[in-house]
Amino acid sequence: MGVDDRSATRERIVAAAAGLLAEGGREAVSTRGVSNAAHVQPPAIYRIFGDMQGLLDAVVSYGFQAYLDKKINRPHAADPVDDLREGWDAHVGFGVANPEFYKLMYGQPVSGTESEAAKKAAEILIGLVERVAKAGRLAVGVERAAQMIHSAGCGVTLTLIGTPPESRDPELSERTREAILAAVITEGPRASGAGRPSAVHAVALKAVLSEAEDTLSPGERHLLTEWLDRISHSW
Amino acid sequence: MGVDDRSATRERIVAAAAGLLAEGGREAVSTRGVSNAAHVQPPAIYRIFGDMQGLLDAVVSYGFQAYLDKKINRPHAADPVDDLREGWDAHVGFGVANPEFYKLMYGQPVSGTESEAAKKAAEILIGLVERVAKAGRLAVGVERAAQMIHSAGCGVTLTLIGTPPESRDPELSERTREAILAAVITEGPRASGAGRPSAVHAVALKAVLSEAEDTLSPGERHLLTEWLDRISHSW
DNA sequence: CGAGGCTGGTATCGTTGATACATGGGTGTG
DNA sequence: CACACCCATGTATCAACGATACCAGCCTCG
Numbered sequence: 001m002g003v004d005d006r007s008a009t010r011e012r013i014v015a016a017a018a019g020l021l022a023e024g025g026r027e028a029v030s031t032r033g034v035s036n037a038a039h040v041q042p043p044a045i046y047r048i049f050g051d052m053q054g055l056l057d058a059v060v061s062y063g064f065q066a067y068l069d070k071k072i073n074r075p076h077a078a079d080p081v082d083d084l085r086e087g088w089d090a091h092v093g094f095g096v097a098n099p100e101f102y103k104l105m106y107g108q109p110v111s112g113t114e115s116e117a118a119k120k121a122a123e124i125l126i127g128l129v130e131r132v133a134k135a136g137r138l139a140v141g142v143e144r145a146a147q148m149i150h151s152a153g154c155g156v157t158l159t160l161i162g163t164p165p166e167s168r169d170p171e172l173s174e175r176t177r178e179a180i181l182a183a184v185i186t187e188g189p190r191a192s193g194a195g196r197p198s199a200v201h202a203v204a205l206k207a208v209l210s211e212a213e214d215t216l217s218p219g220e221r222h223l224l225t226e227w228l229d230r231i232s233h234s235w
Numbered sequence: 236m237g238v239d240d241r242s243a244t245r246e247r248i249v250a251a252a253a254g255l256l257a258e259g260g261r262e263a264v265s266t267r268g269v270s271n272a273a274h275v276q277p278p279a280i281y282r283i284f285g286d287m288q289g290l291l292d293a294v295v296s297y298g299f300q301a302y303l304d305k306k307i308n309r310p311h312a313a314d315p316v317d318d319l320r321e322g323w324d325a326h327v328g329f330g331v332a333n334p335e336f337y338k339l340m341y342g343q344p345v346s347g348t349e350s351e352a353a354k355k356a357a358e359i360l361i362g363l364v365e366r367v368a369k370a371g372r373l374a375v376g377v378e379r380a381a382q383m384i385h386s387a388g389c390g391v392t393l394t395l396i397g398t399p400p401e402s403r404d405p406e407l408s409e410r411t412r413e414a415i416l417a418a419v420i421t422e423g424p425r426a427s428g429a430g431r432p433s434a435v436h437a438v439a440l441k442a443v444l445s446e447a448e449d450t451l452s453p454g455e456r457h458l459l460t461e462w463l464d465r466i467s468h469s470w
Numbered sequence: 471c472g473a474g475g476c477t478g479g480t481a482t483c484g485t486t487g488a489t490a491c492a493t494g495g496g497t498g499t500g
Numbered sequence: 501c502a503c504a505c506c507c508a509t510g511t512a513t514c515a516a517c518g519a520t521a522c523c524a525g526c527c528t529c530g
Contacts, residue, residue: 031518041479043520052518099346107342109397111334144404147394148411155390159382162344169379175418176383183414266487276510278489287487 010048010058013038017059021100029056056104057115063101064117067094071124080131081185085177087128088153091121092173095157102161106154125150137185141229145184152180245283245293248273252294256335264291291339292350298336299352302329306359315366316420322363323388323412326356330392337396341389360385372420376464380419387415 016038020028031052035042049055071090077083095102105118114122129146132138138145156176160168251273255263266277266287284290306325312318330337340353349357364381367373373380391411395403 030516032516042518043480044478046519047477103343106393107344108338109342109393111397112399114397140410144407144410147404147407148414151390151394151407151411152387152415153390154393155386155388158341158344158389158393159386162346162349164347169382172379172382172386175375175379176386176415179383179418180387180411180414183410183417265485267485277487278511279509281488282508 009038009040009044013040013045013048013055014058014062017055018062018101021059021063021104022098025100026056026104029059057117060101060105060115061117063098064094064105064121068117068120068124071121076131080128080135081137081181084128084132084149084181087125088149088177089173091153092157092160096160099161102157107158122146122150132185137187139186140184148180148184152176244273244275244279248275248280248283248290249293249297252290253297253336256294256298256339257333260335261291261339264294292352295336295339295350296352298333299329299340299356303352303355303359306356311366315363315370316372316416319363319367319384319416320412322360323384324408326388327392327395327408331395334396337392342393357381357385367420372422374421375419383415383419387411 013034017029017034020033020037031042031045034045034055045052045055049058067090071087074083074086077086095106105115125146126142129138129142129149132145133142140148153176156173160172248269252264252269255268255272266280269280269290270277280287280290284293302325306322309318309321312321330341340350360381361377364373364377364384367380368377375383388411391408395407398404
């Protein structure tokens, strides 16, 4: 009962804070404002969330949840690159639709600190990129490709948020997305138009290396990984 | 005397606030902190800057000034695309070196609002892109290209700021930069590997259209501009 | 049935952004 | 030369903020 009550209170506080954030931005989320909106006492916030930052983290996760669920439960498309495209579009779409949440998540990076929601999103992106790598169509390392995609997508989203809707370039997101994908993805395993074949295969091999658990010892795999990284990074 | 005094006081306040910002982040810039550091009274801040946001804007401009000066006074390279590269690197370099200033400038976009410093930076970028367009090497419209470059550069910078220095991908910036440039720039006026030739020429023509002031009437130029946009956007 | 700890509410602390009010020095006029 | 006016500066203070100490009630367990 106590636990249930607590989690219900927590839910009510987060929902109230999320409402204030969406409506009035970061500065509207104050201890007084939240306690009034959620019909709780100011100290309750600190008991449940530790401090203001804890509440904000929870709010971001809350607002991001629906988006994450959609991303996670989406069935894989035939082409893993299309999955990546859909992931990009979903990301940008969420940011534009929920600018205050987005600015809170990605607008104030603190070196080495990442909100739980951002971590989950990053993991999903890594997963999508890994599927492309396993198909042998990634021209650079998984981590690097994911960071390039995330950086560009994040920048596009913030730019769109900062532009009045009527002034937005409707193709900015798509163009930038394709620019990054073109640099990161090759036509096919054999088509070596972009990316050296050795790099492509090294990346692909690394992505599926975990399947070789019973073939190589941990030490061997570690060394092999280093070599593959060196090959793929050489391009 | 009074004016001089005032501007000197203003300078001292901004410098003190900039020091606090660089050292302790946004939250370190409080009216008390600034007045103590600058040896002025709290109300002086409001008399000079209107409110806290006014002070922060001034601080951002102040911190951005050295960077802007460098960018403006740099001699043009032989290849306008290289100018663009240098501009990108300077932008990212500034952000990584001054993360708190950068987050204040680009991390909290408000639709339709842009700080003076950001406006100046955007103008410089437009200028650089226009030079590329005049050389007939731009595959998309000037505004779109500038927005793509700015978005990606902004995202990369924020990503780097959020990553501990030892974990940063040293090539993230360069790779992303080249990915965007490859999508936006063609090899040469005739090399149509990327971008339809018609689009390339339409963009180049639009960039130099102001030179045709005495050849076309304002109305004619307006209509022609619309057509050129349609052609270049069609790709 | 009583003691102990946990939950929740009240009151309050120090600090923040912002402002009203008084004070003092410089200017212009008689 | 003296007086009055005016503007810039300094003092004191306000409401709201994040955060916390403290007390009262409840449930649990002995």
